[in-house]
Amino acid sequence: MMGCAVARSRFSITRLPGFGLIAILTFVMLYLPIVILVAFSFNEGISQSRWEGFSLQWYQAAFNNSQVRDVSLRSLWLAVTAASFATILATLAALGTTRVGRFPGQTMIYALINQPLMVPEIVTGIALLIFVAAIKVQTGYTGMGYLVAAHTAFCIPFAYLPIRARLETLDHALEAAAADLYASPIQAFRYITLPLMVPGILAGFMLGFVISLDTVVITEFVKSAGQDTLPTYMLGQLRRSVTPEMNAIATLFLALSLMIVTAFFFITRTRGR
Template sequence: MAKSFSIKRLPGFSTIAMMTFFVLYLPIATLVAYAFNSGVSVAMWEGFSLRWFEAAWNNDLVIEASVRSLKIASVAAVLATICATLAALATTRTAAYRGMTFKYAFINLPLLVPEIVTAVALLIFFSRVKVWTGYSGLGYLMMSHAAFCVPFAYLPIRARLESMDLSLERAAADLYATPFKAFRYVTLPLLWPGILAGLMLAFVISLDDVVITEFVKSGGQDTLPTYMLGQLRRVVTPEMNAISTVFLLISLAIVTVFFFLSRTPEKDNG
């Protein structure tokens, strides 16, 4: 039997693979481990304890920042997903038209623009808006996050739409469904997993953004990541580790759900 090429047979493959995982995950493992340290050091193990989780839970600043983060991420993810769904429909559910590729590139451009550029641009823009309107609430952060989350939400929704046969909507129209009913009873139920996946991706991306938040936020508008950044400049205690660990768990949970949602199209190709 002819042996087909397999990268697994190259010398040193497994060694390099193990080392890569080691380098990627050792710091995270250490971080999680020291979240349970009973001492005040993040480098010297003194015994097991949950005191830092308790400390974080009782720290009003942490809770406030967390709630703010969740608020911003929720609103931003919903806004971004609505825009992304409309954009995805407009770039897949019509006959090809002039400028469609351009639009596609335009939607995804924020992924390539350096974040710092977007951050500075938003800072300048919103400082003007603040002067005009006098409003200085969380709205600016929500808008900014929604803006850079659109391409992340767009990708899974578009992928899902592309796996859906256009003749389904045509069949619905043929069976007396008005365009709105065809969307409501055929497109939307089939697209739903894609929309949820987009929503979650946008939520996670918004949740851990630092650069844009740091630029756009006003005083007292720290989100969890910017609060942690601020803390790290002063004293580093395992409290940071504890917060990070909880953060990690939430992200893992969301990513797991995302994974299962984005896997379904295979089954639906009836």
């Protein structure tokens, strides 16, 4: 009875006037534009505002568009490559910042790793543009290496955070127990630390993948001619005309992101126990 009385008298934000209205408006702003975008990807006509009947023609158009195929594959390849490198580096960074005891400058290093979370993306983009241009002039190399490097660096903190979070919840006594049971440091890592890190590593990879797939600014400033990714290609198309083909591509893009985020959720929930 006492517990109930305390709970009832506690401040509750849900009882403020307008709470329900603000909540509904927020969700409408978040999801209604996306719902409309998806809906009109199935429109029979070319209009973005008048429904003319159901059709898959824009999906067909998108699939038949060789440019869309090319930039999609490039985006996927770039995301997988950058997320892989970023995950490896982030794993090493997480081990270095959680498994070696305190060292001077630890907080500093933590902040440095997380640069992309703090520096505005446009600043990073311009900086990269100038930096990459200088290297291009010096070396003449204009391949995908620049994009891979830029995306990797940009994805590291997103991969680092879940891996570090996972490591921080790992009891140091587990590694001590492995050593006590005659495991060499490498065996303790191989049989205990690494398997227990896997959920964090997978989560880190997926976050990195989604971030790389999504970023426009970094790509726009770093890419050379003919290196459009799906987001920069779409941006370019939108400047000319908005056809429901873009809606169809965006919808597919959304579906892929949703699948990855769902997988991320299940992995961290079931394996993270």
